Amino acid sequence: MKLDQATIKDLARELNVSSSTISRALKDYPGISDETKRKVREMAEKMNYRPxxxxxxxxxxxxxxxxxxIPEVVHFFFSTVISGIEEVAFSKGYNVILTQTNEKVSREKTSIDTMLANQIDGLLVSYSKETEDFEHFSRLLEKNFPIVFFDRVPKLENTLNVTVDDYQGAYAATQHLIQQGYRKIYHLAGPKYLSISTERARGYLAALEDYGIQHQPSWIIESPRGNENEAKDITTEVLKRAVPKPDAFFAHNDMAAVGAMMACRELGLKVPDQIGIVGFSDWQFCTMLEPSLSSVAQPGFQMGVRATELLLDMIDKKGNIEGPKNSIVLETELLIRKSSQKP
Amino acid sequence: MKLDQATIKDLARELNVSSSTISRALKDYPGISDETKRKVREMAEKMNYRPxxxxxxxxxxxxxxxxxxIPEVVHFFFSTVISGIEEVAFSKGYNVILTQTNEKVSREKTSIDTMLANQIDGLLVSYSKETEDFEHFSRLLEKNFPIVFFDRVPKLENTLNVTVDDYQGAYAATQHLIQQGYRKIYHLAGPKYLSISTERARGYLAALEDYGIQHQPSWIIESPRGNENEAKDITTEVLKRAVPKPDAFFAHNDMAAVGAMMACRELGLKVPDQIGIVGFSDWQFCTMLEPSLSSVAQPGFQMGVRATELLLDMIDKKGNIEGPKNSIVLETELLIRKSSQKP
DNA sequence: TTAATTTATGCAGACGATTGCGGTATCGTT
DNA sequence: AACGATACCGCAATCGTCTGCATAAATTAA
Known part of the structure; x- marks a missing residue:
C-alpha cells in the first residue's frame, strides 16, 4: 500500500555521498562536479526517485x-474556466486544488480553511450565491494573501478581478432584440446581490433607454435559481398575465432562456416569430435546440487563463510592494441564432 | 503576502509549555490536564492557529x-461524479485534488506523477480515450497502491472498479425501441477500446438477437469522438445511403443522439414518427430538446460516492491483507421521453 | 615551496507537527 | 517515613528536503 519511494537519503547511502550533494546535484546547482551529477542522476533514474x-x-x-x-462544476461556463486555469498553472509548474461550493457559503469557508491548512500559495475565487459577507476574504486580503476573483467579484476595495463585460453583453443582446423589431422585452434576471446579475440588468435597461423603449420596472423579473423549471413557471405566469404582454425575453443565463422557450412552446407561442429569446453564457446545448438559442458567449477559457496569470504574477513578486492593481474585463460575443431573428 | 500563521511553537512559547503539550492538548489526548487544554485552546483561538x-x-x-x-469536467456525467466524490471525501476528512486529462494519456501520466509527488493516499481514475496501455497503473497496483477505477475500467486483473451496467442499459434502450415498433435500429458506437463502448454495443446486439431482429454488422457505426457534429455527419451519410434505411438510432451517448436528431431534422425526417432515438447518460439538455430525448440515466453521484467509499476503505485497512475485491456495478435507468415513442 | 584561491563536498540545523520514552511532582498507603 | 501509583508534562528524534557555513582537496599564484 505504501509505495516506499526512494528518498534523497537512500540515494546518498547508495552513492556514499551526503544528502546535500544529492539535493544539489538533482537541482543542477553549481559546485557539484559533472561526474557526480551524472552518477546521481543515473542512480535517481535507477531507483525511480521521485521528490x-x-x-x-x-x-x-x-x-x-x-x-x-467555484460554485459548481456542472456549469458549462465554469468547466471551461477550469480548463484555462489548469492550462496556465500546469505549464508554470503549479498544482491546482479545486472545490465546488454548491453555492453554499459554509462550504466556501471550510474549503478555504483546508486549502490554507494545505499551504496554498494563492486563491482563485468565484464565490457562492449565498455569499453576502466577504469577511472571510477580506481577512486574507488584509494580510496580502494573493487572491484573484473571477466572474463573480466582491464589493471590496483593491481586489484583483477578472470579469466579462456583462453590461456590454446584455446591452448587445437587448439591442439586437430591439433591432429585430421586438419591443416588449422582458428580462429574466439573476439574484440581485450578484454583480453579474446587476450588471446584466443595467446593460439591458441602458439599451431600452437608448432606443427610447418605454418600459416598466415589472419587466425585470427575478429568477434567482436560474434553472429551466423555475424560469418556465415564472415565464408562463408572465405570458398569461403581464400587461403589456412580452414579445421577447432576455435571460441572464441560458437555462432560464430555455425555460422561457419551453413555456412559449406549451402556450403555443412561436419562437422567434411571436417571441424572441436571447440567453447568456452560450452553453453547449444552444445549438442543439430548435430553434437554436441566441446567446451571449463568455470567454471562459480565457478568463481562466488571465486570472491564473494574474495570480501567479502576484505570487511571484511577493516581496514586491504591489503595483497598480489591474483588473481585467473580457469582451463577450453575441451569437445570433434562430431564437431571436424575426422571419 | 505570506500570512505568517502561528505555529505550535508560537503557542508553546506564549504559554510557557512545550510544543508536545500543545500538540497533545489540541488533539485532546489523555495525560494533559483540562486546565491546560483549555488554555491551549483559548490561545489557539486567540492567535488564530491553523495547523x-x-x-x-x-x-x-x-x-x-x-x-x-477524469477525462473532462465539461461532461455532465463526470461533473456529477465529482460531486459524489467530494461529498464522501470531505465528510471523512479527506481532500480531493482533481485533474482532467482532456483525453490525453500524456496528461494522465504527468498528473499521476505530480499527484504521487504530493503524496496522495489513493487514486480514483477514469482514464482517457487515448489510454490503451495501462502500465502506469499496473506499476502502482503491483505495489498495492490504492486505486479505484470508475466508469472506464481497464483490462487488468484484480482491480477495484465501479461501473454502471452498460450492457443492461443498452439492452433496455434497444428493447424499448423494438417494443415501440422500430426495427432497423442502428447503433452509434463509441471507441472500440473503451469497455463502456463495447458493453453498450453488446447490450444492443443482445436485445436485437433476443427479439429475433435480423441485423447486419454495418448497423453498428463508430462515432469515436462522440460529439454532435461528428454524429450528425455520420448519421446524415447513413440516412442517405444505408440499406436498409434505419428507422431508429441508439447512440452511445447523448451528444451523438443529438447529432442524429439534427441530421433527421435537416433531412425532413420526423422524430419520433419516422425515426426513433435513444441516447445515453441523461445530460441536462435531454428535457430541453424538442422532442425531448429518451436516454439511459447513469447514477453519477452514486458512482462517485461508492468509488470513494471503496477507496477510503482500502486506504484505511492498509496493513490488512486485502480481502476479496468487490467491484460494484450500478443500475441504470431508462428514461423514456418523446424521441422514442411512436405516436 | 608556500600562500591564496578555487572546486567539491559534508555538517547540521531548519521547516512544523507528532510521539515514544522518561522525568518530576503530588498524593495516598502501609 | 518510605514507597508506589498517578497525573502532567518535556526531551529529542523523526518525516524528506534545502541551505548557510565550514572543511578538505586540488589547483594556481607568488
Missing part, C-alpha cells in the same frame, strides 16, 4: 499549489 | 488527500 513535494513545500514554505473555488 | 497540514502529512506520511483523474 517528496510535501517535504519540499514545508522546507520552502511554498507549495506551488493554488486553490480554486 | 500546517503539510507538516502533519510529512510526519505521518499520510496526506489525507486523494487524487481524481
Amino acid at each position: 517528496n513535494a510535501l517535504a519540499r513545500s514545508l522546507r520552502k514554505s511554498q507549495s506551488f499549489t493554488i486553490g480554486v473555488i | 500546517n497540514a503539510l507538516a502533519r502529512s510529512l510526519r505521518k506520511s499520510q496526506s489525507f488527500t486523494i487524487g481524481v483523474i
Whole structure:
C-alpha cells in the first residue's frame, strides 16, 4: 500500500555521498562536479526517485499549489474556466486544488480553511450565491494573501478581478432584440446581490433607454435559481398575465432562456416569430435546440487563463510592494441564432 | 503576502509549555490536564492557529488527500461524479485534488506523477480515450497502491472498479425501441477500446438477437469522438445511403443522439414518427430538446460516492491483507421521453 | 615551496507537527 | 517515613528536503 519511494537519503547511502550533494546535484546547482551529477542522476533514474513535494513545500514554505473555488462544476461556463486555469498553472509548474461550493457559503469557508491548512500559495475565487459577507476574504486580503476573483467579484476595495463585460453583453443582446423589431422585452434576471446579475440588468435597461423603449420596472423579473423549471413557471405566469404582454425575453443565463422557450412552446407561442429569446453564457446545448438559442458567449477559457496569470504574477513578486492593481474585463460575443431573428 | 500563521511553537512559547503539550492538548489526548487544554485552546483561538497540514502529512506520511483523474469536467456525467466524490471525501476528512486529462494519456501520466509527488493516499481514475496501455497503473497496483477505477475500467486483473451496467442499459434502450415498433435500429458506437463502448454495443446486439431482429454488422457505426457534429455527419451519410434505411438510432451517448436528431431534422425526417432515438447518460439538455430525448440515466453521484467509499476503505485497512475485491456495478435507468415513442 | 584561491563536498540545523520514552511532582498507603 | 501509583508534562528524534557555513582537496599564484 505504501509505495516506499526512494528518498534523497537512500540515494546518498547508495552513492556514499551526503544528502546535500544529492539535493544539489538533482537541482543542477553549481559546485557539484559533472561526474557526480551524472552518477546521481543515473542512480535517481535507477531507483525511480521521485521528490517528496510535501517535504519540499514545508522546507520552502511554498507549495506551488493554488486553490480554486467555484460554485459548481456542472456549469458549462465554469468547466471551461477550469480548463484555462489548469492550462496556465500546469505549464508554470503549479498544482491546482479545486472545490465546488454548491453555492453554499459554509462550504466556501471550510474549503478555504483546508486549502490554507494545505499551504496554498494563492486563491482563485468565484464565490457562492449565498455569499453576502466577504469577511472571510477580506481577512486574507488584509494580510496580502494573493487572491484573484473571477466572474463573480466582491464589493471590496483593491481586489484583483477578472470579469466579462456583462453590461456590454446584455446591452448587445437587448439591442439586437430591439433591432429585430421586438419591443416588449422582458428580462429574466439573476439574484440581485450578484454583480453579474446587476450588471446584466443595467446593460439591458441602458439599451431600452437608448432606443427610447418605454418600459416598466415589472419587466425585470427575478429568477434567482436560474434553472429551466423555475424560469418556465415564472415565464408562463408572465405570458398569461403581464400587461403589456412580452414579445421577447432576455435571460441572464441560458437555462432560464430555455425555460422561457419551453413555456412559449406549451402556450403555443412561436419562437422567434411571436417571441424572441436571447440567453447568456452560450452553453453547449444552444445549438442543439430548435430553434437554436441566441446567446451571449463568455470567454471562459480565457478568463481562466488571465486570472491564473494574474495570480501567479502576484505570487511571484511577493516581496514586491504591489503595483497598480489591474483588473481585467473580457469582451463577450453575441451569437445570433434562430431564437431571436424575426422571419 | 505570506500570512505568517502561528505555529505550535508560537503557542508553546506564549504559554510557557512545550510544543508536545500543545500538540497533545489540541488533539485532546489523555495525560494533559483540562486546565491546560483549555488554555491551549483559548490561545489557539486567540492567535488564530491553523495547523500546517503539510507538516502533519510529512510526519505521518499520510496526506489525507486523494487524487481524481477524469477525462473532462465539461461532461455532465463526470461533473456529477465529482460531486459524489467530494461529498464522501470531505465528510471523512479527506481532500480531493482533481485533474482532467482532456483525453490525453500524456496528461494522465504527468498528473499521476505530480499527484504521487504530493503524496496522495489513493487514486480514483477514469482514464482517457487515448489510454490503451495501462502500465502506469499496473506499476502502482503491483505495489498495492490504492486505486479505484470508475466508469472506464481497464483490462487488468484484480482491480477495484465501479461501473454502471452498460450492457443492461443498452439492452433496455434497444428493447424499448423494438417494443415501440422500430426495427432497423442502428447503433452509434463509441471507441472500440473503451469497455463502456463495447458493453453498450453488446447490450444492443443482445436485445436485437433476443427479439429475433435480423441485423447486419454495418448497423453498428463508430462515432469515436462522440460529439454532435461528428454524429450528425455520420448519421446524415447513413440516412442517405444505408440499406436498409434505419428507422431508429441508439447512440452511445447523448451528444451523438443529438447529432442524429439534427441530421433527421435537416433531412425532413420526423422524430419520433419516422425515426426513433435513444441516447445515453441523461445530460441536462435531454428535457430541453424538442422532442425531448429518451436516454439511459447513469447514477453519477452514486458512482462517485461508492468509488470513494471503496477507496477510503482500502486506504484505511492498509496493513490488512486485502480481502476479496468487490467491484460494484450500478443500475441504470431508462428514461423514456418523446424521441422514442411512436405516436 | 608556500600562500591564496578555487572546486567539491559534508555538517547540521531548519521547516512544523507528532510521539515514544522518561522525568518530576503530588498524593495516598502501609 | 518510605514507597508506589498517578497525573502532567518535556526531551529529542523523526518525516524528506534545502541551505548557510565550514572543511578538505586540488589547483594556481607568488
